[in-house]
Amino acid sequence: MQEYTDIYKKELLEQIIPFWEAHSLDMDYGGYFSCLTPGGEVYDTDKFLWLQARQLWMFGKLYKEVESRKSWKKIALNGAEFLSKHGRDTEGNWYFSLDRKGNPLVQPYNIFSDCFAAMAFGKLYEIEPRAEFAEIARNTFDNILSRRQNPKGIYTKAFPGTRQLKNFALPMILCNLTLELEPVLGSEDILDFTDELVEMIMSQFLDEKSGLVLENIGPNGEFVNSFEGRLLNPGHAIEAMWFLMNIGLRKNDQDLIAKAEEVMYRQLEHGWDEKYGGLFYFMDIKGHPPQQLEWDQKLWWVHMEALVALAKAYACNGSARAAEWFERVHTYAWQHFRDMENGGEWYGYLNRQGQVLLHLKGGKWKGCFHIPRGMLEIWKTLEQL
Amino acid sequence: MQEYTDIYKKELLEQIIPFWEAHSLDMDYGGYFSCLTPGGEVYDTDKFLWLQARQLWMFGKLYKEVESRKSWKKIALNGAEFLSKHGRDTEGNWYFSLDRKGNPLVQPYNIFSDCFAAMAFGKLYEIEPRAEFAEIARNTFDNILSRRQNPKGIYTKAFPGTRQLKNFALPMILCNLTLELEPVLGSEDILDFTDELVEMIMSQFLDEKSGLVLENIGPNGEFVNSFEGRLLNPGHAIEAMWFLMNIGLRKNDQDLIAKAEEVMYRQLEHGWDEKYGGLFYFMDIKGHPPQQLEWDQKLWWVHMEALVALAKAYACNGSARAAEWFERVHTYAWQHFRDMENGGEWYGYLNRQGQVLLHLKGGKWKGCFHIPRGMLEIWKTLEQL
Numbered sequence: 001m002q003e004y005t006d007i008y009k010k011e012l013l014e015q016i017i018p019f020w021e022a023h024s025l026d027m028d029y030g031g032y033f034s035c036l037t038p039g040g041e042v043y044d045t046d047k048f049l050w051l052q053a054r055q056l057w058m059f060g061k062l063y064k065e066v067e068s069r070k071s072w073k074k075i076a077l078n079g080a081e082f083l084s085k086h087g088r089d090t091e092g093n094w095y096f097s098l099d100r101k102g103n104p105l106v107q108p109y110n111i112f113s114d115c116f117a118a119m120a121f122g123k124l125y126e127i128e129p130r131a132e133f134a135e136i137a138r139n140t141f142d143n144i145l146s147r148r149q150n151p152k153g154i155y156t157k158a159f160p161g162t163r164q165l166k167n168f169a170l171p172m173i174l175c176n177l178t179l180e181l182e183p184v185l186g187s188e189d190i191l192d193f194t195d196e197l198v199e200m201i202m203s204q205f206l207d208e209k210s211g212l213v214l215e216n217i218g219p220n221g222e223f224v225n226s227f228e229g230r231l232l233n234p235g236h237a238i239e240a241m242w243f244l245m246n247i248g249l250r251k252n253d254q255d256l257i258a259k260a261e262e263v264m265y266r267q268l269e270h271g272w273d274e275k276y277g278g279l280f281y282f283m284d285i286k287g288h289p290p291q292q293l294e295w296d297q298k299l300w301w302v303h304m305e306a307l308v309a310l311a312k313a314y315a316c317n318g319s320a321r322a323a324e325w326f327e328r329v330h331t332y333a334w335q336h337f338r339d340m341e342n343g344g345e346w347y348g349y350l351n352r353q354g355q356v357l358l359h360l361k362g363g364k365w366k367g368c369f370h371i372p373r374g375m376l377e378i379w380k381t382l383e384q385l
Numbered sequence: 386m387q388e389y390t391d392i393y394k395k396e397l398l399e400q401i402i403p404f405w406e407a408h409s410l411d412m413d414y415g416g417y418f419s420c421l422t423p424g425g426e427v428y429d430t431d432k433f434l435w436l437q438a439r440q441l442w443m444f445g446k447l448y449k450e451v452e453s454r455k456s457w458k459k460i461a462l463n464g465a466e467f468l469s470k471h472g473r474d475t476e477g478n479w480y481f482s483l484d485r486k487g488n489p490l491v492q493p494y495n496i497f498s499d500c501f502a503a504m505a506f507g508k509l510y511e512i513e514p515r516a517e518f519a520e521i522a523r524n525t526f527d528n529i530l531s532r533r534q535n536p537k538g539i540y541t542k543a544f545p546g547t548r549q550l551k552n553f554a555l556p557m558i559l560c561n562l563t564l565e566l567e568p569v570l571g572s573e574d575i576l577d578f579t580d581e582l583v584e585m586i587m588s589q590f591l592d593e594k595s596g597l598v599l600e601n602i603g604p605n606g607e608f609v610n611s612f613e614g615r616l617l618n619p620g621h622a623i624e625a626m627w628f629l630m631n632i633g634l635r636k637n638d639q640d641l642i643a644k645a646e647e648v649m650y651r652q653l654e655h656g657w658d659e660k661y662g663g664l665f666y667f668m669d670i671k672g673h674p675p676q677q678l679e680w681d682q683k684l685w686w687v688h689m690e691a692l693v694a695l696a697k698a699y700a701c702n703g704s705a706r707a708a709e710w711f712e713r714v715h716t717y718a719w720q721h722f723r724d725m726e727n728g729g730e731w732y733g734y735l736n737r738q739g740q741v742l743l744h745l746k747g748g749k750w751k752g753c754f755h756i757p758r759g760m761l762e763i764w765k766t767l768e769q770l
Contacts, residue, residue, distance in 0.1 A: 035673075043673045046611060096542070104544040155542060157481070159489040226431060227749065288420075288428045289743035293679035293734060296742065349678060351737065357681065358674035364612065 001314050001323050004330070005382040012375035017062065019344035019361065020368040024055065025075065029101050030082035034367040038342045038359055045100035051367030052083055053094075053116035058368050060123035065376065073127060080124055084136060087117060092143055109155035114144050115173045122181045137184045141177070165216040165228055168205050168236065171197050175243040179250060194247050198256065201240060202263075211266040212285060213237035227291045232283040234271025235302025238264055242309035242377075245316065261313045261322070268306060268325055276353050277332045279303060296352040300366065303333045304374035311378045315385060346371050386699050386708050389715070390767040397760035402447065404729035404746065405753040409440065410460065414486050415467035419752040423727045423744055430485035436752030437468055438479075438501035443753050445508035450765065458512060465509055469521060472502060477528055494540035499529050500558045507566045522569045526562070550601040550613055553590050553621065556582050560628040564635060579632050583641065586625060587648075596651040597670060598622035612676045617668040619656025620687025623649055627694040627762075630701065646698045646707075653691060653710055661738050662717045664688060681737040685751065688718045689759035696763045700770060731756050 023040035024032045034051040035044035056079035063072040086102030087094050093108035094117045108114070118140040125133040147153060151170055158165070175197050178190040204221030205213050215231040218224045241264040248257035271279045278298035284290045306329050314322035336354045337346040339361075348366040349358040360366070408425035409417045419436040420429035441464035448457040471487030472479050478493035479502045493499070506522040532538060536555055543550075560582050563575040589606030590598050600616040603609045626649040633642035656664045663683035667675045674680075691714050699707035721739045722731040724746075733751040734743040745751070 037673075043671075044610075044612060095544070099547060103547045105547050107542045107544055109542050155540065157492045157494050157540060159480070159492055162484060162488045162490050225429075227429060286428075288422075289745045289748060291749055293682060293742070296736075297678060351681075357678070360674045363674060364676055 008375040009379040034362040036362040047098045049113035053120040054369035056120040057123045111151040122184045172240040230284045234267045237267045239305035245312045298350040300348040301370035308377045311381045315381045393760045394764040419747040421747040432483045434498035438505040439754035441505040496536040507569045557625040615669045619652045622652040624690035630697045683735040685733040686755035693762045696766045
């Protein structure tokens with residue numbers, strides 16, 4: 001497995017980061033372009049908060065963990081200025097999207113904008129310790145917690161009471177966010193909270209019988225036989241498992257690490273497409289047709305997060321099972337997502353057969369995040385061996 | 386073309402309608418099941434208002450135009466009872482979905498629930514002229530008009546003012562709905578209104594330069610260079626063109642019929658997949674990647690609506706171009722959507738290559754509507770020749 005250290009390091013530093021440095025910076029209005037063609041041309045100038053915040057975070061992370069390169073800090077600060085100026089409504093909620101100049105386009109209906117903004121300003125504070133950055137991170141985190149029971153607020157379309165569902169995404173993202181914000185929030189506050197999150201995931205969202213992680217459950221963790229209740233998202237579950245491994249590492253909880261690893265394998269085995277390779281995007285736990293028409297597509301982040309989870313599992317115990325799965329996913333990903341012609345960032349969306357479905361390097365949901373974060377995680381994880 | 390009369394009549398009466406009669410009726414709670422496997426088993430019991438209303442309408446239509454079979458009226462009345470009891474909130478807005486028993490699940494954020502409900506009760510009034518049915522249709526229609534400028538109401542996520550967009554779906558659906566409701570609303574009210582709708586579609590949504598119908602435009606019909614503004618939905622545009630042909634027939638406006646036919650061909654030519662056959666679901670007018678991951682899939686309704694439009698064009702002028710296109714789409718549809726093993730209703734969702742993507746006959750968006758309505762339209766249209 002050690003041979004992958006240099007492969008991921010080289011790809012990150014020579015292909016991925018230069019692509020975003022060359023094409024994503026909006027020199028006129030600040031912030032980042034995320035909608036980029038395979039060659040790096042901007043095909044749309046809207047600014048989606050998830051991706052603005054994630055790119056800011058990524059360059060902060062590079063500055064902190066790879067090299068304190070001035071240009072990387074400058075890129076992070078460019079995003080921070082744009083976001084702190086335009087990103088929030090008067091109550092501190094983060095919009096979902098802005099136009100190129102920063103005018104709000106879509107209301108703050110999506111709490112993950114806030115999650116990624118808190119993560120971004122937390123990281124920025126670590127490399128540029130201005131009080132205002134810590135304050136944005138802290139206030140946003142508090143706001144997330146206060147909105148937690150009803151994250152969509154006035155934008156929710158669910159009729160109250162008929163079918164109450166808890167969604168997996170927020171506790172999953174919070175597992176990562178709380179560790180990310182430890183330098184800002186302090187250790188005391190976060191450690192109890194991660195216990196609560198781990199408990200909720202492992203004893204409620206994890207369906208014991210099948211070993212699969214459900215995307216939506218009833219108020220007490222019960223299975224709800226509906227489209228939402230039957231939904232599986234293997235990539236989501238696998239990504240969550242490396243967040244849990246990180247919590248295990250942080251707390252030196254070997255049981256949690258081992259449990260997370262087992263759950264990860266189960267999602268990989270169930271989510272793998274035996275016919276064409278790659279991991280499915282969505283599945284139905286009873287095998288019924290899912291609502292999502294894109295269910296059989298192969299997405300960049302699913303595969304990169306699986307590689308991160310496998311690298312972490314391997315680093316913890318050196319198991320052959322982790323190495324075999326890593327090689328399988330690595331081979332699929334490098335053969336299908338990597339752009340052999342143009343280089344740079346990877347493609348994001350393949351059809352079931354593994355052909356490029358959308359000719360883009362970035363869009364509304366894909367930016368400078370999963371690929372560089374994953375490569376950095378894999379490099380740094382395997383380097384320790 | 387006349388040989389298709391019997392083909393569509395036979396398929397409708399021997400395959401499609403018997404399938405829904407056998408499998409979709411909820412004898413315990415009323416209303417209809419729409420989530421059906423290829424063999425007709427119910428895999429989910431939620432009740433989606435679009436599909437409840439459309440099935441009610443369909444059986445009303447069959448009773449009126451095919452044969453006054455008692456069982457068909459009973460099926461329509463079964464839906465009407467369920468819908469009038471459970472379908473609306475206290476202000477008369479129609480919910481988006483209900484659970485099996487009729488408890489509201491999803492709020493009335495979607496004005497098309499109201500459109501299909503008005504259409505259903507209007508048709509029901511024609512076969513069973515109770516004042517309450519006409520009243521539901523009329524009140525719902527009035528409510529649609531009053532919500533027309535802001536159809537999503539409190540559920541809209543667009544920030545007011547930054548980028549105002551008009552969406553094609555509502556004027557398009559209203560073209561059909563106004564004609565449908567003529568027996569309830571009276572001719573005077575509807576004819577001026579259809580003029581306004583036709584004008585809006587042909588001089589605003591139709592992009593003159595490209596000849597393509599845009600899904601979203603600025604307040605004065607201008608092109609808006611964004612994901613929404615660049616969006617094309619060939620099936621939507623083609624379906625709208627047969628609604629316009631119907632308005633042309635109703636008003637004896639030959640120019641409108643000819644214009645609608647020309648626009649229809651342009652969407653067919655632009656939307657046709659030269660590589661694998663079939664019509665794409667979504668496209669971007671500038672050729673950029675659309676937001677919709679399902680853009681290259683082949684959907685049942687797109688192809689059935691194209692067949693209806695082509696049959697109507699052929700009936701108006703007997704042109705070879707209409708006949709050739711009809712045969713092309715017919716061949717594709719019957720080879721790919723029709724279920725050669727189980728018979729009954731057609732499959733709904735194919736991948737780009739034409740393979741079945743979701744093994745279902747009905748779901749959240751597919752019910753007893755496009756296939757039987759289209760077959761009946763084609764049969765009745767070609768029969769006149």
